[in-house]
Amino acid sequence: MLIRKGTILTLTGILAFGLLTACDNAKQVPDTGGHGGNHEQESESEETNGHGEHAGGHETASDHYNAAFTWNEPARAGAESELTIQITDKDGEPVQDFDVNHEKLLHLIIVNRDLSFFNHIHPDYKENGVFTVNTTFPAGGEYKLFADFIPKGAGGATLSEWVQIEGEEGEPSLIQTDASLIKHVNGKEIELNISNTLSNEEVVLAYHIQDAKTKQGINNLEPYLGAVGHVVILSEDAEQYIHVHPLDEQSTGPKAEFATTFPHSGIYKIWGQFQHQGEVMTVPFVVEIK
Numbered sequence: 001m002l003i004r005k006g007t008i009l010t011l012t013g014i015l016a017f018g019l020l021t022a023c024d025n026a027k028q029v030p031d032t033g034g035h036g037g038n039h040e041q042e043s044e045s046e047e048t049n050g051h052g053e054h055a056g057g058h059e060t061a062s063d064h065y066n067a068a069f070t071w072n073e074p075a076r077a078g079a080e081s082e083l084t085i086q087i088t089d090k091d092g093e094p095v096q097d098f099d100v101n102h103e104k105l106l107h108l109i110i111v112n113r114d115l116s117f118f119n120h121i122h123p124d125y126k127e128n129g130v131f132t133v134n135t136t137f138p139a140g141g142e143y144k145l146f147a148d149f150i151p152k153g154a155g156g157a158t159l160s161e162w163v164q165i166e167g168e169e170g171e172p173s174l175i176q177t178d179a180s181l182i183k184h185v186n187g188k189e190i191e192l193n194i195s196n197t198l199s200n201e202e203v204v205l206a207y208h209i210q211d212a213k214t215k216q217g218i219n220n221l222e223p224y225l226g227a228v229g230h231v232v233i234l235s236e237d238a239e240q241y242i243h244v245h246p247l248d249e250q251s252t253g254p255k256a257e258f259a260t261t262f263p264h265s266g267i268y269k270i271w272g273q274f275q276h277q278g279e280v281m282t283v284p285f286v287v288e289i290k
C-alpha cells in the first residue's frame, strides 16, 4: 500500500515537473492531475488578482469555481463573527453537490499575514453552495481564508481570499526557519524528519510523536478527519497552498509520513495535525526549501 502510493506520488511529481517546465511561468503550480481518485496532495497556486484566477495558461479545478466570503456584520477581532462562503461555478450558478473529502464537505484554513495564526475549521453546509461557520480572530489585520473542497465529480479546488479584520493589530513577527525540527505540544515531543529540502523533488515528511516526559512513542493516535494526520503547507507569502494526506492513513503512530513536492525554493510553514485522547495537536515547523 505504502509503496504503491509512493509510486503514484513519484509519477505525479514527474508529471508536475514536466508541466511546470512546459508552462514558462515559474509562479504557477500545475494541477497534479491526481485529484480524482487520490487526494494525497492538493496544491494550488493562488494569484492575487482574484479568486482562483490564474495568470498562466493551464487550468485547474480551482479555475472553474468561485468562492465569495462574506460576513453577517463587519468582522472584529475578539468577537465571534459568522462567515458565509458561497461556492459558484463559472456561470455564477451555485454548486449543489460536493464530494466528502476526509469526512467533510469543505475545509477552511485561516492564517494571518505572518503565519503565526493558523486555524482549520469545518463550515456547515446549508444548501445551494452555501456554507457558514462562526469563528473568532485573535487580533485585527489581514487574514487569508482558504476554502478546500471537491465539487462532485470534479478535482479538488482551493479558493482563497485575503480579508481585513477590524481591531487592534498584533506585532508582526518574522517567519524564521526552525533550527531544530523538534517541538513540544500538548505534552508530546514531535520530531519532523524531512527527506530532502529541494523544490520540484518528492519530499517525505516523517513525523515521530512521543511522550515528552517518558520518551515513549505514542502508538495509539486516533484518526483525525479519517487519517492519522493532516498536513497543510503554505509558502511564506501564503500564495502556495498544499494540503497533504498521509502515505498510510491507517497508521496509529508513533510515525506519520507524508509525501509532497514544494513548487519552488523559499521559506514554507508546515502545520501537522494529529489527535490523541480526543485532543487535536497542531504542530508548526518552518523550513527552507532550496
Ligand SMILES: [Cu+2]
Residues within 6 Å of the ligand: 104, 106, 107, 108, 120, 121, 122, 225
Ligand atoms: Cu479540514
